[in-house]
Amino acid sequence: DAKTTQPPSMDCAEGRAANLPCNHSTISGNEYVYWYRQIHSQGPQYIIHGLKNNETNEMASLIITEDRKSSTLILPHATLRDTAVYYCIVRVVGAAGNKLTFGGGTRVLVKP
Amino acid sequence: GAVVSQHPSRVICKSGTSVKIECRSLDFQATTMFWYRQFPKQSLMLMATSNEGSKATYEQGVEKDKFLINHASLTLSTLTVTSAHPEDSSFYICSASDTGAGNEQFFGPGTRLTVL
Numbered sequence: 001d002a003k004t005t006q007p008p009s010m011d012c013a014e015g016r017a018a019n020l021p022c023n024h025s026t027i028s029g030n031e032y033v034y035w036y037r038q039i040h041s042q043g044p045q046y047i048i049h050g051l052k053n054n055e056t057n058e059m060a061s062l063i064i065t066e067d068r069k070s071s072t073l074i075l076p077h078a079t080l081r082d083t084a085v086y087y088c089i090v091r092v093v094g095a096a097g098n099k100l101t102f103g104g105g106t107r108v109l110v111k112p
Numbered sequence: 113g114a115v116v117s118q119h120p121s122r123v124i125c126k127s128g129t130s131v132k133i134e135c136r137s138l139d140f141q142a143t144t145m146f147w148y149r150q151f152p153k154q155s156l157m158l159m160a161t162s163n164e165g166s167k168a169t170y171e172q173g174v175e176k177d178k179f180l181i182n183h184a185s186l187t188l189s190t191l192t193v194t195s196a197h198p199e200d201s202s203f204y205i206c207s208a209s210d211t212g213a214g215n216e217q218f219f220g221p222g223t224r225l226t227v228l
Contacts, residue, residue, distance in 0.1 A: 043219035
């Protein structure tokens with residue numbers, strides 16, 4: 001699986017949009033970009049994933065650059081409950097038993 | 113969404129004892145389950161991949177005789193930490209992969225193990 005690079009931490013203001021960058025310059029054509037988050041002392045929670053088109057769901061939006069070498073997760077209106085570690089992972093979809101490799105993630109602190 | 117449970121959520125044991133952690137997929141069948149370990153302020157590290165009805169595949173550096181994994185059904189996998197020592201104290205998290213399209217992974221809430 002391709003490796004990802006994320007900033008170790010970032011702060012954002014409650015109610016504002018949070019933009020979390022991720023670099024994955026060695027991504028392969030069949031690898032998807034996944035985002036998970038982990039709130040303190042809980043298991044990871046799936047947020048969103050995409051291949052090359054931008055994606056949006058009730059939690060977030062995912063913007064993938066045209067060359068697919070980087071992406072940005074957008075939390076449109078951050079709340080205090082969005083404080084967590086956010087992980088950007090690339091993986092092949094559909095391969096049975098395909099592993100998820102977690103990097104360091106970005107520790108996001110939402111401040112009042 | 114798919115739900116994965118773990119039991120117990122927290123366990124404290126004496127050094128030298130064995131501890132069993134259960135991981136269940138509650139509303140879907142999981143042909144593959146994964147076991148992760150997470151030390152404080154660190155990321156999740158994959159320990160092993162468990163396939164129903166076959167032996168688990170362990171990551172490099174993980175002792176298979178110490179961390180026994182059993183995946184006897186499509187909804188249950190167990191991790192047994194044998195002869196636990198204080199350095200085994202950690203947060204253990206399982207995930208289950210749906211047999212449906214995409215083979216998405218769903219994570220359990222984790223088990224906090226403290227070995228005294």
